[in-house]
Amino acid sequence: xxxxxxxxxxxxxxxxxxxxxxxxxxxxxxxxxxxxxxxxxxxxxxxxxxxxxxxxxxxxxxxxxxxxxxxxxxxxxxxxxxxxxxxxxxxxxxxxxxxxxxxxxxxxxxxxxxxxxxxxxxxxxxxxxxxxxxxxxxxxxxxxxxxxxxxxxxxxxxxxxxxxxxxxxxxxxxxxxxxxxxxxxxxxxxxxxxxxxxxxxxxxxxxxxxxxxxxxxxxxxxxxxxxxxxxxxxxxxxxxxxxxxxxxxxxxxxxxxxxxxxxxxxxxxxxxxxxxxxxxxxxxxxxxxxxxxxxxxxxxxxxxxxxxxxxxxxxxxxxxxxxxxxxxxxxxxxxxxxxxxxxxxxxxxxxxxxxxxxxxxxx
Numbered sequence: 001x002x003x004x005x006x007x008x009x010x011x012x013x014x015x016x017x018x019x020x021x022x023x024x025x026x027x028x029x030x031x032x033x034x035x036x037x038x039x040x041x042x043x044x045x046x047x048x049x050x051x052x053x054x055x056x057x058x059x060x061x062x063x064x065x066x067x068x069x070x071x072x073x074x075x076x077x078x079x080x081x082x083x084x085x086x087x088x089x090x091x092x093x094x095x096x097x098x099x100x101x102x103x104x105x106x107x108x109x110x111x112x113x114x115x116x117x118x119x120x121x122x123x124x125x126x127x128x129x130x131x132x133x134x135x136x137x138x139x140x141x142x143x144x145x146x147x148x149x150x151x152x153x154x155x156x157x158x159x160x161x162x163x164x165x166x167x168x169x170x171x172x173x174x175x176x177x178x179x180x181x182x183x184x185x186x187x188x189x190x191x192x193x194x195x196x197x198x199x200x201x202x203x204x205x206x207x208x209x210x211x212x213x214x215x216x217x218x219x220x221x222x223x224x225x226x227x228x229x230x231x232x233x234x235x236x237x238x239x240x241x242x243x244x245x246x247x248x249x250x251x252x253x254x255x256x257x258x259x260x261x262x263x264x265x266x267x268x269x270x271x272x273x274x275x276x277x278x279x280x281x282x283x284x285x286x287x288x289x290x291x292x293x294x295x296x297x298x299x300x301x302x303x304x305x306x307x308x309x310x311x312x313x314x315x316x317x318x319x320x321x322x323x324x325x326x327x328x329x330x331x332x333x334x335x336x337x338x339x340x341x342x343x344x345x346x347x348x349x350x351x352x353x354x355x356x357x358x359x360x361x362x363x
Contacts (some may be wrong), residue, residue: 019265031160032232033273038167039225039342040346061191065282071220086240115181125334156235166338173331178287181294228346239266
């Protein structure tokens with residue numbers, strides 16, 4: 001890489017592109033947020049949130065958007081650091097010897113989260129089995145093969161388009177399903193009235209505090225999607241990642257005033273991306289909470305383990321016909337698949353960068 005000196009930059013063209021200045025331009029840069037959101041929705045939002053609706057009804061619904069927006073700011077800080085510095089936090093933790101422990105902690109977290117992805121693979125295969133009767137193991141092989149095919153292409157654009165399509169398809173599907181069971185005004189009043197959750201057998205919690213803690217952990221930004229987000233931004237060439245991708249090594253003190261102003265603009269883009277993501281997460285959580293509250297809770301059903309999805313599908317089918325159950329299953333299947341895709345891509349980049357540090361891999 002070529003080292004640039006700040007004295008040589010006065011009259012040269014800016015090496016950092018101008019951030020989007022209009023809504024139309026900003027929408028083109030929402031890809032990383034869409035990938036993250038699609039990755040997150042298939043986890044806690046699809047399993048834990050409906051259980052809350054089944055056990056609590058419309059009570060405590062206000063907690064979903066609050067948690068989604070609170071947690072998004074930790075992720076915003078991590079991603080904007082990379083966009084402003086041009087380095088992933090994995091690279092930063094390796095470069096600073098006193099932070100090396102964080103480098104290995106991230107690798108350990110990646111291994112542990114990969115075990116959770118294995119569980120999600122099983123759930124995804126089980127839900128696809130509702131649509132087309134194949135052994136779950138066959139579905140797991142198919143889903144894994146498709147996921148790795150996308151990852152091995154190392155093509156960010158394919159990932160962005162796939163995740164964005166999946167996101168908007170299952171958002172549309174869950175909206176259709178929820179409209180069928182739209183709550184009354186009294187239900188909405190109950191939803192926004194401050195209340196504290198109770199112990200939920202389906203979540204194996206013994207107190208309201210434990211239930212709240214579980215909801216806070218699983219709803220919104222999780223480890224896998226959050227760690228992966230920085231590589232989405234890097235491959236999108238946002239901010240300081242752009243000159244680094246061109247082989248230009250820069251530090252903040254090397255930048256011109258115009259480039260610094262542009263970086264500030266890119267920092268705002270990251271903030272707006274995260275706010276959009278939190279809004280979508282909140283919307284999906286509210287929709288699927290309502291779907292469970294207006295079906296399972298009203299029927300007095302309190303699902304445990306793998307009973308949740310089959311019981312909801314049964315009520316949809318009985319009330320509105322088989323088509324509504326199929327829509328819900330399809331929504332769940334796509335959401336779970338998308339929750340695997342993003343972290344799989346991000347973790348592949350994390351391991352790639354980690355092995356480079358040890359000299360085991362060179363691009």
